[in-house]
Amino acid sequence: MRFTADQLAGMLLESGARPGPLHRRLSEGLRELIDLGEIPPESVLPSERALANALSLSRTTVVAAYHTLRQEDRLERRQGSGTRVTGSGRPGHRETVSSRALVGDHAGAQFLHGPLPTMDFSTAALPCLDLVPEVAAGLTRAEYDILTAGYHGYQPRGLPALRERLAAAYSQHGVPTTADQILITSGAQQALELITHGCLQPGDSVVTEAPTYRGALEAFRLANCRIRSVPCDDNGMDVERVEDLLTERPPRLIYVQSTVHNPTGMVLADGRRCRLARLAERHQIIVVDDTALAGTLIEGSPPTPLAGLSTSERILTIGSMSKLFWSGLRLGWIRGTAQVVSRLAQMKGMTDLGTSLVSQQIAIHLLDRLPDAQATRRRELAEGLAALTGLLGEHLPDWTWRTPRGGASLWVRIPTDSVTNFAHFAVRFGVAILPGTAFSPDSVTDDHTRLPYALPRTAMVAGVQRLARAWDGYAEGHRAIPTVAVTT
Ligand SMILES: Cc1ncc(COP(=O)(O)O)c(C=O)c1O
Numbered sequence: 001m002r003f004t005a006d007q008l009a010g011m012l013l014e015s016g017a018r019p020g021p022l023h024r025r026l027s028e029g030l031r032e033l034i035d036l037g038e039i040p041p042e043s044v045l046p047s048e049r050a051l052a053n054a055l056s057l058s059r060t061t062v063v064a065a066y067h068t069l070r071q072e073d074r075l076e077r078r079q080g081s082g083t084r085v086t087g088s089g090r091p092g093h094r095e096t097v098s099s100r101a102l103v104g105d106h107a108g109a110q111f112l113h114g115p116l117p118t119m120d121f122s123t124a125a126l127p128c129l130d131l132v133p134e135v136a137a138g139l140t141r142a143e144y145d146i147l148t149a150g151y152h153g154y155q156p157r158g159l160p161a162l163r164e165r166l167a168a169a170y171s172q173h174g175v176p177t178t179a180d181q182i183l184i185t186s187g188a189q190q191a192l193e194l195i196t197h198g199c200l201q202p203g204d205s206v207v208t209e210a211p212t213y214r215g216a217l218e219a220f221r222l223a224n225c226r227i228r229s230v231p232c233d234d235n236g237m238d239v240e241r242v243e244d245l246l247t248e249r250p251p252r253l254i255y256v257q258s259t260v261h262n263p264t265g266m267v268l269a270d271g272r273r274c275r276l277a278r279l280a281e282r283h284q285i286i287v288v289d290d291t292a293l294a295g296t297l298i299e300g301s302p303p304t305p306l307a308g309l310s311t312s313e314r315i316l317t318i319g320s321m322s323k324l325f326w327s328g329l330r331l332g333w334i335r336g337t338a339q340v341v342s343r344l345a346q347m348k349g350m351t352d353l354g355t356s357l358v359s360q361q362i363a364i365h366l367l368d369r370l371p372d373a374q375a376t377r378r379r380e381l382a383e384g385l386a387a388l389t390g391l392l393g394e395h396l397p398d399w400t401w402r403t404p405r406g407g408a409s410l411w412v413r414i415p416t417d418s419v420t421n422f423a424h425f426a427v428r429f430g431v432a433i434l435p436g437t438a439f440s441p442d443s444v445t446d447d448h449t450r451l452p453y454a455l456p457r458t459a460m461v462a463g464v465q466r467l468a469r470a471w472d473g474y475a476e477g478h479r480a481i482p483t484v485a486v487t488t
Contacts, residue, residue: 003039005046005054006420011038012055013423013432022057023064030065034074034085045075045083055424119431119463124263124409124452126296128326131373135365139358147357156349157341158184158333159360165367166319166333175308175317180338183345186355188292188320188332189215194344194351195253195316195334196223199286204252207245209237211411211439211448213262213290216255225252227441234402236261236268239275246283253286254279259302260293263439263450264411265404270303277310286314292332295324295374297406298382305335313337323408324373325366329359381408384453388460392451395468408454411436414471419449422474429470431463 012029020028033039045051048062055062066083069075076086157163163179170177185191192215200206202224208216210229220227228251230241237256245251256276258268268276280287289306307315313336320332334344348354366373385403388410392399401412416422420435436448453460 001040001042002044003046005050008039008046008051009054009420009424010435010438013427023061023068026055026057026061026065027068030069031072031074034069039085041085041087043085044081045085047082054420056421118427119459119466121451121463121467122432122434124407124450124454125327126323126377126408126454128328129324129373129376131366131369131376132326132329132362135369136362138365139361143361147361151357153354153357154349155184155354155357157345158182158355159357159364162360162364163333165364166335169367170305170307170317170335173302173308174304175335177335178338181335181341183334183336183341183348184355184360185332185334185348186330186352187322187327188290188318189219190348190351191318191320191332191334192216192219192288192290194347195286195288195318196220196225198340198344198347200225200252205249206253206255207242207251208255208441209257209261210441211263211436211445211450212255212441213257213292214439216290217439217441220255229441229444232261232264232266234266236266236272237276239272239279242276243279246279246285250283250285253288255288255290256306257290257293258306259289259291260296260406262293262407263409264402265407265409266402267297267303267405273303273306274309277306277312277315280306280315281310281312284312284314286316287312288316288318290318292318292320293323293407294319296377296381296408298378298385299405307335313340316340321363321366324377325363329363331355331359331363381406381454384408384455384460385410387457388451388453388455388464391461391464395464396471399471409450409452411448412451413448416447416474418446420446422470423449425474426467426470429466429473431466431470433467 011033012026030039046054048059048066052059052062066075070077073086075083077083160179162184163182166182167177167179185194196219200220200223203226205226205228206220207228207230208220209232212229217227228245230238230245232238236258242254254276256268258273260267276287279285287306291302291305294302305317307317317335318332319335321329322332334341336344389401392412398415399412401410404410414422420437423433423435426433433449433451436445436450437443439445439450455463
């Protein structure tokens with residue numbers, strides 16, 4: 001396996017900040033990635049010069065770090081083929097199952113390896129609502145008795161009561177739905193994976209927005225699909241561009257987040273919704289409408305999902321309990337035709353035999369408290385958004401953004417060619433951000449980053465202050481490495 005300098009830089013960036021001289025921080029970061037198996041044995045590393053450029057470091061620093069790892073027998077230099085990771089068999093080495101998936105994007109690293117030793121602005125996960133432990137603690141013995149007596153525990157389609165509940169919610173919302181059109185999944189992420197494996201073949205073409213949800217990009221990439229992207233603006237996906245792509249070469253699937261988009265927080269405008277729904281109908285293309293964030297709309301009620309605007313049987317709607325309630329429930333769903341849902345349910349059965357019935361029972365009670373949950377989430381998000389935009393206005397006045405309509409993150413434009421380079425720089429100031437390229441299939445968004453606002457206020461203030469210090473140093477071209485005080 002051959003790593004480019006940018007891939008390696010991205011992996012190092014997400015593995016977090018460290019104290020000490022730079023060459024030591026670099027050798028420690030590389031050592032950790034090698035020992036975790038994320039840089040597997042025999043991998044070829046980029047040249048010292050390329051890595052130095054990607055990390056905004058001097059070449060001498062990279063030379064020193066590679067030298068240390070060669071002395072430890074973790075790296076070797078082979079004539080004509082550059083620097084390689086030595087073969088396996090070293091004590092402490094273990095291959096992680098996820099290493100293949102993480103290369104080049106490294107999306108799950110922080111979730112796999114625990115909290116980062118730095119202020120983590122690279123994730124925009126939402127905190128659990130207080131309502132969740134309250135409702136979970138209220139589950140009665142009688143309910144458990146009914147659950148355990150009535151079901152052996154393997155229910156690939158999900159609890160009938162929850163499926164009926166969700167079907168009724170769709171029907172009320174203008175999308176007539178029956179329980180057999182709902183498949184409960186272990187989060188919206190599993191919904192995406194099932195759809196990817198059930199509907200796509202290697203080489204199929206998929207159209208997404210740029211930027212978009214990186215978990216979707218990963219699923220499509222792992223399935224070896226070709227991803228083409230269209231831009232999105234204040235009104236969501238540019239459906240006119242989708243139409244152009246359809247006349248060039250129709251894709252097999254369009255992935256869109258119509259109702260609160262991650263990372264921009266936008267909502268697809270009514271006119272574009274209708275147009276996209278009609279396109280799906282006319283071209284018989286699978287449209288995946290990922291509405292996982294719909295419950296985080298800060299004002300107003302969510303518009304009708306695309307499935308309610310079209311007679312196409314190829315529109316699959318994804319939902320989730322993660323954003324409104326808690327991602328730890330690991331509960332999502334797919335709404336589609338009964339036939340498609342049956343097929344996906346078979347695959348779900350082969351994957352994990354079903355989602356936790358206890359989580360589903362909790363979900364039924366949580367849905368009873370939907371208005372409370374929405375009011376709390378809206379208030380928290382509106383406050384967080386006001387706080388973050390206030391801090392950015394004060395400390396980073398040349399950074400710009402469009403006000404999101406929901407979600408938990410601001411999509412921020414930074415006046416530089418390469419947020420990737422700035423992100424490497426910022427980590428030395430004790431704050432990890434993700435460059436916009438992580439959210440785009442074709443690296444077109446390297447002048448953006450995603451900043452979370454569902455954060456405790458002290459962490460938000462400290463993080464923005466660190467970013468402002470980093471930006472001062474970076475923007476003035478002070479590439480020399482400061483001695484960092486990460487004590488805010
Ligand atoms: C757009 C989108 N879809 C799906 C998911 C996955 O959510 P879940 O926690 O339900 O798997 C996320 C999580 O961030 C998301 O932002």
